[in-house]
Amino acid sequence: MPDTTQMLRALPPMLSGEQLKQELADLPAYTGEIREKDPAARLLGLSDLYRVYVPSRMSAEIYSKLYLAMIRSLQKKGTKLAVEQRNENAKGAHGQEYRGILGGSDSFTVIGTSGIGKSSAISRAISLIAGNRILEVQEPYTRVVPCITAQCPFDSSVKGMLLEILRKIDEALDSRYYETALRSRATTDMLIGSVSQAALNHIGLLVVDEIQNVVNSRSGKSLIGALTQLINNSGISICMVGTPECMPFFESAMQLARRSLGLQYGPMGYDEGFRELCETLFRYQYVKEKAEITPAILEWLYEHSGGILSVVVSLLHDAQEIAILTGREVLDLETLRQAYQQRMGLMHDYIRPAQGRQTSRKKKEENTLEMAGAAEKPGEEVPAHSLEQMADRARREGLDVVRLFREQIPIEEVAV
Structure with a gap:
């Protein structure tokens, strides 16, 4: 059996606090000199806005969850049960009856509203945890990919998902699992045995993105069942990433709910985190006239983005693009309104600034407190x-x- 302590020593130490925040951040180099260049150079530089990543509480939680899940998975590979499971998986790959020995409910979900940065947070966490490194053990010689990310097929095909996992392993290790599986024309049951064996030998953590595809597919429950069997037969941890529309699906049965415990996130609140994000993005200005972010702009951005990170970035990007192309050359409320009206039309039904605004609710609360205070002062008329x-x-x-x-x-x- 492989000595997992060698693999664990090869991993970077787990980070936390301010050090984790600094390592997760991605702030492209920027100087104000670019505002003096020609429009073409500035429009090209403007694309750097999409590379900006400001860590949040969600980023730290996802990093910790992925790191600990990967450690648990790697630790199982050096146990006697793992040796027994390899023998069982070999039977399954040849069409014989086999059973799951490792077991464990090592699956969890990361569910959040579309556009809040789930995939970016996972990508940043994986790059920090594993980067492009391959973990190697000499006796017996074993290579393990710390984390593999695969996308759930749009039709929730079990065979398609299993083949995609093999293809990702081949991509990382330059192996030939995918080609061998295609050539053998294995049944789905045999394929689960082969993938379980490959995962036990070579995968630390498996991330399955776009898991909401299972909701509207007749094969949805079959795919979740196959992933459950993969956990039992390989002992690896599986992280399923999707949008809130998959929640009713997982809540519909106990066995599904058990596999979907994890992290849940909604849009950002109108708080210090949102202000820090907007202030950081506002530094990346490519129009000639430099502008400062104001409370009015902050409130407008929140109300017209609904707290969705990707919408905030698109508004600031498109507003500057419009300002450069029209010669207005300033990032202000007028150009932001133009970007919202001209470029965000498809989002208007999902973002309604006039309804349920958190910033407006705060103002109402403040006004109510003011009126209550006024009522306590004798001789003053209550509004x-x-x-x-x-x-x-x-x-x-x-x-x-x-x-x-x-x-x-x-x-x-x-x-x-």
């Missing part, structure tokens, strides 16, 4: 409450809403 606030108060306190309205605004009753 009239909005109809919505009065209706909420009547419902909450069991008051007569008409009488409450009459106290604040003139009401004339008409007989019908």
